[in-house]
Amino acid sequence: MNLLTDPEMLLLLGGIGGLLTLSSLIGWALDRRVREAPARLVIANLNARIRSWWIMTAVFVAALATGGIGSVILFALTSFIALREFITLTPTHRADHRTLFWAFFIFAPVQYLLVGIQWYGLFAIFIPVYAFLFIPLRSALAGDTEDFLARTAKIQWGLMIAVYCVSHAPALLMLEIPGYQGEGAKLLLYLIIVVQLSDVLQYVFGKTLGKHRIVPRLSPNKTWEGTVGGIVAATLVGTLLWWVTPFTPWAAAVIALLICLTGFAGGLVMSAIKRDRGVKDFGTLIEGHGGILDRIDSLCFAAPVFFHVVRYYYT
Amino acid sequence: MNTAPAAARLLAGLTRLITGVRAQWAGAAPTTAQRVYYANHSSHLDTLVIWASLPAPLRARTRPVAAADYWDRPGLRRWLACQVLNALLVERAGGCGSREALRRIDESLAAGDSLILFPEGTRGDGTTVGELKPGLYFVARQRPTVELVPVYLQDLSRILPKGEVLPVPLLGSATFGAPLALAPGEDRHAFLQRARAALIGLGARG
Numbered sequence: 001m002n003l004l005t006d007p008e009m010l011l012l013l014g015g016i017g018g019l020l021t022l023s024s025l026i027g028w029a030l031d032r033r034v035r036e037a038p039a040r041l042v043i044a045n046l047n048a049r050i051r052s053w054w055i056m057t058a059v060f061v062a063a064l065a066t067g068g069i070g071s072v073i074l075f076a077l078t079s080f081i082a083l084r085e086f087i088t089l090t091p092t093h094r095a096d097h098r099t100l101f102w103a104f105f106i107f108a109p110v111q112y113l114l115v116g117i118q119w120y121g122l123f124a125i126f127i128p129v130y131a132f133l134f135i136p137l138r139s140a141l142a143g144d145t146e147d148f149l150a151r152t153a154k155i156q157w158g159l160m161i162a163v164y165c166v167s168h169a170p171a172l173l174m175l176e177i178p179g180y181q182g183e184g185a186k187l188l189l190y191l192i193i194v195v196q197l198s199d200v201l202q203y204v205f206g207k208t209l210g211k212h213r214i215v216p217r218l219s220p221n222k223t224w225e226g227t228v229g230g231i232v233a234a235t236l237v238g239t240l241l242w243w244v245t246p247f248t249p250w251a252a253a254v255i256a257l258l259i260c261l262t263g264f265a266g267g268l269v270m271s272a273i274k275r276d277r278g279v280k281d282f283g284t285l286i287e288g289h290g291g292i293l294d295r296i297d298s299l300c301f302a303a304p305v306f307f308h309v310v311r312y313y314y315t
Numbered sequence: 316m317n318t319a320p321a322a323a324r325l326l327a328g329l330t331r332l333i334t335g336v337r338a339q340w341a342g343a344a345p346t347t348a349q350r351v352y353y354a355n356h357s358s359h360l361d362t363l364v365i366w367a368s369l370p371a372p373l374r375a376r377t378r379p380v381a382a383a384d385y386w387d388r389p390g391l392r393r394w395l396a397c398q399v400l401n402a403l404l405v406e407r408a409g410g411c412g413s414r415e416a417l418r419r420i421d422e423s424l425a426a427g428d429s430l431i432l433f434p435e436g437t438r439g440d441g442t443t444v445g446e447l448k449p450g451l452y453f454v455a456r457q458r459p460t461v462e463l464v465p466v467y468l469q470d471l472s473r474i475l476p477k478g479e480v481l482p483v484p485l486l487g488s489a490t491f492g493a494p495l496a497l498a499p500g501e502d503r504h505a506f507l508q509r510a511r512a513a514l515i516g517l518g519a520r521g
Contacts, residue, residue, distance in 0.1 A: 080484075084335065088486040094440065094476055100483040283486065284337075 008244050009186055016057060016193070023050050042207070048288030056286070056295070060192065064185050068173045069116065071188060075170040076112035078292055082162035083108060085282040085291045089273075090154045095144030099135055103155055107131045108163045115167055118174040127164040132156050161270075161300050162293065168303040175307075177314045180246040187310065190245050191259065194238040195302045198260040199267070202230025219271040231260040246314050255309060259302045266301030270294075319398040326399060327374065330367035334360055334474055335486035338368035341517065342493030343464050345370050349429055350462045350494070352377070353451055355514055356433035357441035357472035360482070365431050365466055366400060368489045378423060379431040382407045403430065417453055424458050434510070441472025444514050447507045455497040455506060462494035465510065467517035492517045 027047040034043050063074035087100060107127060114123040136152040169191060173184040180187075206226025214222045238256020242249045270293065274280065283291020293300075330336070338345070352365055362379045369377055383404040386396035396402040403423050405416035423430060432454075434447040455463055470487040492513055497506055 084484055084486055087483075088335075088470060092473065094472075097473075097476055097479055097483060100485075101481050104483055 006183075006186070009189070012186070012189060012193070012241070012244055013061060020050070020054055020057060023053070045288050050288075052286045052288050064189065067185075068170075071170045071173060071185070072112055072116045075115075075166055076109070078296065079108055079112070079163045079166045080104070081285065082166065082282075082291075082293045082296060083158055085285075085293045086158040086162050087155070089277045089279060089282065090158065092154065093144055093146070093151055095142035096139055096151055096155065098142060099138040099155060102134065102138060103131070103159055107159060111163050111167050112170075115171050115174065120171075120174060123167070123171060127159055131159055135159075165300040165304050166296060168307040169299060171307055172310070175311055175315055177246050177310070180314075186244045187246075190238075190241060191303065191306050192299070193241070194234055194256050194259045195263045195299050197237055198230055198234035198263050199298055200230075201233045202226045202264075205229030205233070215268070218268065218275060222268070222271075227264060231257070231264065234260050246310075251313075255306070258309065259306055262305045263298030263302040266298040269301070270297035322395075322399045323374075324371075326363070326395075327367040327371075330360070330363045333482055333484055334364055334471065335484070336364050336368050336471075336489050339488060339490045341490050343462070343491050345373055345491075347373060347376070348462055349424070349427060349460070350377075350464050351424075351430045351432055351451075351454055352464050352466050352491070353432045353434050353447075353510070353514075354466040354468050354489075355444045355518070356435050356438050357468070357477070358438065358475045360471050360475050360487075361433065361438075361468055362400070362402075362431060364468060364471060364487065364489055373429070376427075377429040377431060378403045380405060380420060380433075403428075407436065417450060420450070420454065421457055424454070424461055434507075438477050439472075441470075441476065444511060444518070447511050449503055449507065451510055452497075452503045452506050455495070459496060463496065463510070464494050465492040465513040465517055466490065467492065467514055469518065490517045 027043070027050050030043050031047060034040055059074065063070035083104065087103075092100065111123070111126055114126060135155050136148075139148065139152060139155075169188060172188045172191065175184055175187070177184075177187075202222075203226070205228075206221060206223050209225040209229060210221075210223030212224045213220060214224055214227060235253060235257045238259065239249055239253040242252035245252055245255075247255060270282075274282065281290030282293035285291050286295055289295050354361060354365055362381060366374060366377065366379055379400055379402045381396060381400075381402040381404055383406050386392050386402060387404050396404060403419060405419050406413060407416070420430065420432075432451065434451040435445040436448045437445075439445050451463065454461065467490045468487065469490070470485055473483065474485050474487055475482040495510055495513055501509075
């Protein structure tokens, strides 16, 4: 099936294009309107974010258009860079060098290979069983026992968050849903739209209405107004998009809410890690957003939960 | 056909890709002023990283000072060192302090080159900056117009530590600090301590 001739897909992509055009226009208008120095910084960051959104969308759509393989490769690269950002921020020892080499060049690629060849059984356990048992073994063989438990946990968590969790997004393409064969790409696009829209709307509601912080010590930008407003609005959009999914409108509402809530949890946990390491962003790759991990923090939590809910109820 | 310039571009790009290093100009702007970049040393990648993170016009006139016993071997290494990196190969029997090495360095500075120098003399484990060898002091004394720019390299010992062959692709960084010069009446020990403190200070700020 060619995705770019699927009318539902075209409608979705058209909607995204329209939304991006609208935000670019708003960004441009704000840039002309606002003159005060502190507000201009916010506007400059907003416009940088919008520019990056155009690029990310173009890359993602290009990957989707190639069918399954392009999406798998795109998410594999995303995982690789995310793992790179994560481990860079996490102190490891000299003795972990070979272990890290395995994480980057064996475990991450094999996980995506399993997605590519659609071997679900091994995909689901490869990292939590085999990689997690191998990592402490390899570090133990290197002979350095100082902080052993903490070092092992850090590398395991890096793989878990950056590789295992993220790989569940392209794994949606391997689900065989009755009456929805070959349309997995729309499910993937649906997940990404709801997760990222929830992030964006939380940002927008937070910047405009935000007053009461949820966890002030963790993240000054997360307010009750922004979070609730963003999640409600994104859930609503997710519900209204039920027609691209195998869900009924009511099921779509529940699932979209679940995506938003798990996404919020992901953002919160990743903020805690950044606080722990004393940094604001994981990297500088994406202008206005920070690193790749800053952009996919919600996806890390939402993707595996969404995958398993769909797999349990719809296949 | 001379393949060296193309190889140099490729090597610089590849180095930046593997190490993720981008130059951070914290105290010095990237200008064509004659300079000696001196850095902490913990990985075989260090020379390449500083060289690759310089803007191309600066890179063309900057020569890494490298150990002849490692680089001056027939084949790929010598071609890389001499043709691509345009390295200044010196014997390190006595570190930078050896007279012949200093003479070569001075000669190169007299010819207008900028240099990349690792004054610790050998690779450390990446956790501390070792004592600096006196070569840097002699350069400062003999060539007062040359700017001495400290460069702090972070996480490169994690990417390719001493004794490993395979790199792990973490994100390293190279921070370029404010230029140093010998103060009037400053003795060798005081200057080297100050130069070392400047390096350590750059590491602490990032």
